[in-house]
Amino acid sequence: MLALRAARLFDGEHAALLEQPVVLVEQGRIVAAAAGLEPPADAEVVELGDATLMPGLVDAHIHLTFDASRDAVGRFDRVDDAELLTGAREAAARALRAGVTTVRDLGDRNYVTLALRDEPGLPRILSAGPPITSVKGHCWFLGGEALGVDGVRQAVRERAERGVDVVKVMATGGELTAGTHPHLAQFGMAAMRAAVDEAHRAGLPITAHAHGAPGIFNAAAAGFDSVEHCSFTTETGASADDAVIQALLANGVTVSATLGHLPGLELPPRIAALIPQLSAVFHRIREAGVPVVCSSDAGIGPAKPHDCLPYGVGEMVTLLGYAPADALRSMTSRAADLCRVGDRVGRIRAGYEADLLAVAGNPLVDTAAMHDVVGVWRGGVRVR
Ligand SMILES: [Zn+2]
Known part of the structure; x- marks a missing residue:
């Protein structure tokens, strides 16, 4: 048995931290977590000192096959699937070292990330395979183009047969893909509804990439479980649409806000000008009470290494x-629930997987503590 002792513990849900906790781990699972527990005499006791234990982080939106370089898209023309797989393995390992013990890949090529799901030494990996997109639509180069309602229906069926964990649909254009428009919808309502119908019939969650209000609205009305980005991009900036926010709320849609940028990089002026507008958008989403998960979109560029x-x-x-505890919840319990693994990870609770992160100090007092990693455990095995 393993016994982890720390100064405090965030359980994935409650803002009140547990003081002087002991977490007991056996055969990869949490046996007990409480203050002042006495470890059995034969337990291996790890003293973490002035550290905060928390559940391993869950990144609900990552791209393991993108290399986080300035040419992350162009690279797909030059590398074969074997090289994509090698890079994806390294990317996953890098995320794990930062304490990200579960990742959900929302767009690879040729389903390569599915092969990583059972490899030891990596985070738990959930995969969407190639995102479904319109002909020459956002990220078409990943191989997920689908034409019309029947094409979309068939594409979801193919993914279910390949054993994906989630279905991803590009509901609007995106920044990465020349010739597409983030503010415009790529699919009509009939195709969006068909995608949801097929995914839910197969027992899979379905999420939509959507920047502009028309695509966000389509996803909410069609019954998608979540919307990625949800930036309310317009032709010239970003501006919240309250009717669409109410549609998200009414349909129980979770927003996956892709955040987490490596600091210190100079932003293109257009993006820098957009930040106050995006901040205003997300204040409105928060105030409306729409559930928000913090994910990363890691891999797509230099500000987005896989541990961001x-x-x-x-x-x-x-x-x-957001309050600090709410921010932490959004990448632990709430993200795990969205990814439908909330019965196993995302909380420190007896019976759950011993996927754990310890950081120095108290991240609820100083969020910079998140970058001072003291230890990471995946299934009870210490990986850092
Ligand atoms: Zn993405």
Whole structure:
């Protein structure tokens, strides 16, 4: 048995931290977590000192096959699937070292990330395979183009047969893909409804990439479980649409806000100008009470290495106005629930997987503590 002792513990849900906790782990699972527990005499006791234990982080939106370079998209023309797989393995390992013990890949090529799901030494990996997109639509180069209602229906069936964990649909254009428009919808309502119908029939969650209000609305009305980005991009900036926010709320849609940027990089002026507008959008989403998960979209560029998720805590607090505990919840219990693994990970609770992160100090007092990692455990095995 393993016994972890720390100064405090965030259980994935409650803002009140547990003081002087002991977490007992056996055969990869949490046996007990409480203050002042006496470990059995034969337990291996690990003293973590002035550290905060928390559940391993869950990144609900990552791209393991993108290499986080300036040419992350162009690279797909030059590398074969074997090289994509090698890079994806390294990317997953990098996320794990930062304490991200579960990742959900929302777009690879040729389903390569599915092969990583059973490899030891990596985070738990959930995969969407190639995102479903319109002909020459956002990220078409990943191979997920689908034409019309029947094409979309068939594409979801193919993914279910390949054994994906989630279905991803590009509901609007995106920044990465020339010739597409983030503010415009790529699919009509009939195709969006068909996608939801097929995914839910197969027992799979379905999420939509959507920037502009028309695509966000379509996803909410069609019954998608979540919307990625949800930036309310317009032709010239970003501006919240309250009717669409109410549609998200009414349909129980979770927003996956892709945050977590490596600091210190100079932003293109157009993006820098957009930040106050995006901040205003997300204040409105928060105030309306729409559930928000903090994910990363890691891999798509230099500000997005595969271990950038922890930067999202500080961004949620300073830019979006969340309480620190809510920010942490959004990448632990709430993210795990969205990914439908909330019965196993995302909380420190007896019976749950011993996927754990310890950081120095108290991240509820100073969010920078998230970057001072003391230890990471995946299934009870210490990986850092
Ligand atoms: Zn993405």
